[in-house]
Amino acid sequence: MSAVLPEVEVPESGDVLAVTEDVWMALLGDDAMLVPRAVPPGTPFDATAWSAATTISGGWQGVVTVELDEALARRLTTRMLALPADEEASDSDVADAVGELVNMVGGNVKSLMPGPSVLSLPAVAAGRAAFASDSALACRLDLVWQDAPVRVSVHVPQEGPR
Amino acid sequence: MIIDDSRAMRSILRRIVTDLDFETSEAEHGQAALDQMRAGVVPDVCLVDWNMPVMDGYTFITEVRANPEWRDVTLMMVTTESEQRQIVRALAAGAHEYVIKPFTPDAIVDKLSLLGLVPA
Numbered sequence: 001m002s003a004v005l006p007e008v009e010v011p012e013s014g015d016v017l018a019v020t021e022d023v024w025m026a027l028l029g030d031d032a033m034l035v036p037r038a039v040p041p042g043t044p045f046d047a048t049a050w051s052a053a054t055t056i057s058g059g060w061q062g063v064v065t066v067e068l069d070e071a072l073a074r075r076l077t078t079r080m081l082a083l084p085a086d087e088e089a090s091d092s093d094v095a096d097a098v099g100e101l102v103n104m105v106g107g108n109v110k111s112l113m114p115g116p117s118v119l120s121l122p123a124v125a126a127g128r129a130a131f132a133s134d135s136a137l138a139c140r141l142d143l144v145w146q147d148a149p150v151r152v153s154v155h156v157p158q159e160g161p162r
Numbered sequence: 163m164i165i166d167d168s169r170a171m172r173s174i175l176r177r178i179v180t181d182l183d184f185e186t187s188e189a190e191h192g193q194a195a196l197d198q199m200r201a202g203v204v205p206d207v208c209l210v211d212w213n214m215p216v217m218d219g220y221t222f223i224t225e226v227r228a229n230p231e232w233r234d235v236t237l238m239m240v241t242t243e244s245e246q247r248q249i250v251r252a253l254a255a256g257a258h259e260y261v262i263k264p265f266t267p268d269a270i271v272d273k274l275s276l277l278g279l280v281p282a
Contacts (some may be wrong), residue, residue, distance in 0.1 A: 026264030107242020
């Protein structure tokens with residue numbers, strides 16, 4: 001984790017990891033654990049990806065983003081929708097499932113921070129996440145689940161303290 | 163009735179309550195749920211997300227509670243909104259129970275049991 005703006009309260013990376021693990025276990029079970037992955041700072045997410053973001057605004061402001069390997073996003077969707085093994089999830093289904101994933105991670109990150117705040121509806125993209133030029137990285141987790149990379153990021157506004 | 167804008171989440175909840183022998187209907191937001199209820203589909207219990215487009219879960223609860231004909235409908239929030247202030251608001255508006263996502267199937271069963279909707 002890199003706290004870019006010391007005057008802005010940012011979530012602890014260990015807390016964000018705990019939230020992510022809880023969501024992962026609920027959605028994908030405990031047959032495999034999320035494990036850390038060493039990635040140099042500033043490295044873009046390196047997988048063919050789906051990404052989703054949710055914005056927290058109010059007493060605390062930030063953006064929580066989840067980026068997923070394509071195969072993992074489809075596995076997550078298959079699991080959430082309980083699709084038969086031979087049925088492929090549609091892109092619409094994947095967008096729905098990945099959006100719900102970031103909704104859960106973001107909602108629980110919100111609960112870690114000062115409030116009251118409001119959580120936006122998720123925005124989902126097939127591809128890497130886009131970040132606002134006026135935001136700064138506050139927390140980044142690079143993880144692996146069953147050989148598939150996952151990244152969870154929290155960005156905060158670069159403006160001064162609230 | 164399962165009210166959530168995520169098809170995936172509705173699917174998860176549907177499997178849990180179907181295993182408990184509930185018959186289900188679904189709505190993608192509060193307004194769609196109200197439309198169904200005004201058309202005569204009045205459920206025993208609603209599992210209600212908070213953050214949804216068109217009409218959020220909190221507004222849905224206040225609308226249901228404003229209609230005396232629906233006083234027997236049990237309302238359970240199932241949401242990522244875990245701030246204590248939000249939980250208090252929902253309960254004050256008329257929600258009977260509150261489950262925070264992510265949840266286990268047992269958490270849903272336990273809450274429905276507390277509400278007397280499934281055997282303990």
